[in-house]
Amino acid sequence: MxxxxxxxxxxxDPAIGSPGREGLAGTAPASFRAPSFERDQITIAPDFAPAxxxxxxxxxxxxxxxxxLYVERRDFLKFLVLTSAAFTAGQAWIAIQNWNRRRSGxxxxxxxxxxxxxxxGGSLVFxxxxxxxxxxxxxxxxxxxxxxxxxxxxxxxxVIPRPEEGSFFCPCHExxxxxxxxxxxxxxxxxxxxxxxxxxxxxxxFAVGVEERTT
Amino acid sequence: MTGxxxxxxxxxxxxxxxxxxxxxxxxVIVLQLWLLTATMHAWLGGDESIVWPGLTVxxxxxxxxxxxxxxxxxxxxxxxxxxxx
Numbered sequence: 577m578x579x580x581x582x583x584x585x586x587x588x589d590p591a592i593g594s595p596g597r598e599g600l601a602g603t604a605p606a607s608f609r610a611p612s613f614e615r616d617q618i619t620i621a622p623d624f625a626p627a628x629x630x631x632x633x634x635x636x637x638x639x640x641x642x643x644x645l646y647v648e649r650r651d652f653l654k655f656l657v658l659t660s661a662a663f664t665a666g667q668a669w670i671a672i673q674n675w676n677r678r679r680s681g682x683x684x685x686x687x688x689x690x691x692x693x694x695x696x697g698g699s700l701v702f703x704x705x706x707x708x709x710x711x712x713x714x715x716x717x718x719x720x721x722x723x724x725x726x727x728x729x730x731x732x733x734x735v736i737p738r739p740e741e742g743s744f745f746c747p748c749h750e751x752x753x754x755x756x757x758x759x760x761x762x763x764x765x766x767x768x769x770x771x772x773x774x775x776x777x778x779x780x781x782f783a784v785g786v787e788e789r790t791t
Numbered sequence: 792m793t794g795x796x797x798x799x800x801x802x803x804x805x806x807x808x809x810x811x812x813x814x815x816x817x818x819v820i821v822l823q824l825w826l827l828t829a830t831m832h833a834w835l836g837g838d839e840s841i842v843w844p845g846l847t848v849x850x851x852x853x854x855x856x857x858x859x860x861x862x863x864x865x866x867x868x869x870x871x872x873x874x875x876x
Binding site: 643650663673 | 803805806810823827832833834838850856859860
């Protein structure tokens, strides 16, 4: 008995050890009245040393290591299932975007420029098929025009035409695309630039379609 | 007439089962990641033929992993019932 007459072994909080409050990790009883683990139940400590060689705190609060191992593996498995769900959600997102793309139908016909407005070796920026898609019209020879989406297929930086080198250059990661075909020739990009289908009507150039390619 | 008693798995057995599940689910997830990147690459390149098969296979893989998790929960529930007795 303590000087004030209270039993020092009495529970501090009567709620401790009650159902639902058995301990945070469930590996050690929180109740002072509950039977504690035996020292031998420190089965295999993380440092593989025997129970007698363990620090005092670990001897006082032993952990059931096999149970701990089981619980952590089980929780990791739950996390992996969540990751699997995230990948499936990504696939579903692609399917929804695909449905949206199909619903939008054929791209419009857009007048890009008069032929004389672009000098040989020169280029012109236009937006096609909507305001969010910057494209480049390049005049290779007197009668030869090509147009590509300006977004690099690596991380969507704007590519710069370099007719003197025969390529489009992406300054972000030094990617290069062939000026005539849009095929990647250097750097991280794997896919060609999206090609804009052109049509010559009299003295004017029109964009009439979009051609996405993997090779 | 012969009868058999199905005893719940011990903790060591369940740990072995969880380890096996982890290896299997890890392989499935790596395949799912590859499938997602391949589908994205193809779709951005204008190839739409792979979109729905990719979603179907990925959903099947998810169903497989969820099924394994449900099985594991059932094992734990059986063990809890036994402890209650």
